[in-house]
Amino acid sequence: MTQTSETSLGFFSTLVKFIQEGGPFMYVILVVFTVGLAIAIERFIYLHTVKIKNRSTWDTLFPLLRQGQFRKAYQLAQESDAAIAKILIYGFDRSSHTDQHDEIEQAMEEGLMEIIPRLEQRTPYLATFANIATLLGLLGTIMGLISAFTAVSSADPAQKADLLSASISVAMNTTALGLITAIPLLLVFSILQSMTTQIIDSMEMASVKFLNTFKHSPKTGPE
Numbered sequence: 069m070t071q072t073s074e075t076s077l078g079f080f081s082t083l084v085k086f087i088q089e090g091g092p093f094m095y096v097i098l099v100v101f102t103v104g105l106a107i108a109i110e111r112f113i114y115l116h117t118v119k120i121k122n123r124s125t126w127d128t129l130f131p132l133l134r135q136g137q138f139r140k141a142y143q144l145a146q147e148s149d150a151a152i153a154k155i156l157i158y159g160f161d162r163s164s165h166t167d168q169h170d171e172i173e174q175a176m177e178e179g180l181m182e183i184i185p186r187l188e189q190r191t192p193y194l195a196t197f198a199n200i201a202t203l204l205g206l207l208g209t210i211m212g213l214i215s216a217f218t219a220v221s222s223a224d225p226a227q228k229a230d231l232l233s234a235s236i237s238v239a240m241n242t243t244a245l246g247l248i249t250a251i252p253l254l255l256v257f258s259i260l261q262s263m264t265t266q267i268i269d270s271m272e273m274a275s276v277k278f279l280n281t282f283k284h285s286p287k288t289g290p291e
Contacts, residue, residue, distance in 0.1 A: 090241030093208030097201050097242065101249040104197040107190050108256040115187065115263045118151055122267065125150035126274055133281045151187075152271050155179040159278055169279055176275045183271070187264045194257035198250040205246020212239025 087094045125148045132141040142160045145153040158179035162172045216235030 086241055087245070089238045090245060091208060091212060091238075093204055093211070093242045094245055097204050097208075097245050097249055100197050100201045100204065101253070104194055104201075104249070104253045104256075107193055107197075108253070108260065111189075111191055111260050112256075112263075115260065115267065118187065119263070119267055119270075121148075121150035122152040122270060122274075125153050126270075129153070129156065130274075130277065130281075133278060138282075151183045151267075152274050154183065155271055155275060156278060159275070159282070163282065169283055172282070173275070173279055176278070180268070180271060180275070184268060187267060191257065191260045191264065194253050194260070198253040198257065201246045201249035201253065203246070205243040205249075208242025208246070209239045212236075212242065215239075 087098070125145075129141045129144060132138075132144070138160070142157070145156045145160065155176050158175045159172050162175035166172070213236065216232060216239060220232045220235065
C-alpha cells in the first residue's frame with residue numbers, strides 16, 4: 069500500500085513538473101482538453117440515452133404496427149419523448165390527411181431532419197479542439213525555442229550545448245501535451261460520430277418498416 073502511494077505521488081510530481089516546465093501554453097492546452105472532455109462526456113450520455121429510448125419505444129410500437137393497432141401505437145408515440153416516436157408521429161399525422169406514401173415518407177423525413185441537428189450538436193467541436201491543441205503545442209514549442217536561443221546566445225560557449233539541449237527538451241513539452249490532448253479527442257470524436265450514424269440509420273430503418281407495415285395494412289391511419 070505504501071509503495072503504491074509512493075508511486076502515485078511520484079507520478080503526480082512528475083506530471084506537475086512536466087506542466088510547469090512547459091510554460092503558459094501548457095495551461096491553455098489543459099483548458100482545451102477539459103472543455104473537450106466535458107463535451108465528450110455530455111454527448112456520450114445524451115446519445116446513449118437516445119439509443120436506449122429509441123430501442124425501448126420501437127420494441128413497444130412495432131408489434132402494435134404489425135397488428136394494425138395504429139390508434140394505440142399513435143397514442144403511445146405521443147406519450148413518449150423518444151426521438152423515434154416523434155418521427156412516427158409525423159407519419160401518423162400526415163397519414164390522417166393523405167394515403168400517398170410519398171407524402172407520408174416526406175413528413176417522416178422532415179421529422180428526421182429536425183432531430184439530426186440535436187444528435188450532431190457540439191460533436192464537431194471535439195475535432196476543432198484537437199486541432200487547436202496540436203497547434204497550441206507547436207506554437208508553445210516555437211516560442212520556447214525562440215526564448216531558448218535568445219538565452220543561449222549570451223551564455224558561455226562551453227555551456228551553450230547543455231543549455232540549448234535542456235531548453236529544447238522543455239520547449240518540446242507543449243508539443244507532447246498538445247498531441248496527448250489531440251489524440252484522445254479525435255478518437256472520441258470518431259466514436260461519437262459512429263454512434264450518431266448508427267442512431268440515424270436505425271431511425272431511417274424504422275421509418276421504412278413503418279411505411280411498409282402501413283402500406284400493407286387495411287388501416288389508413290390513426291383515428
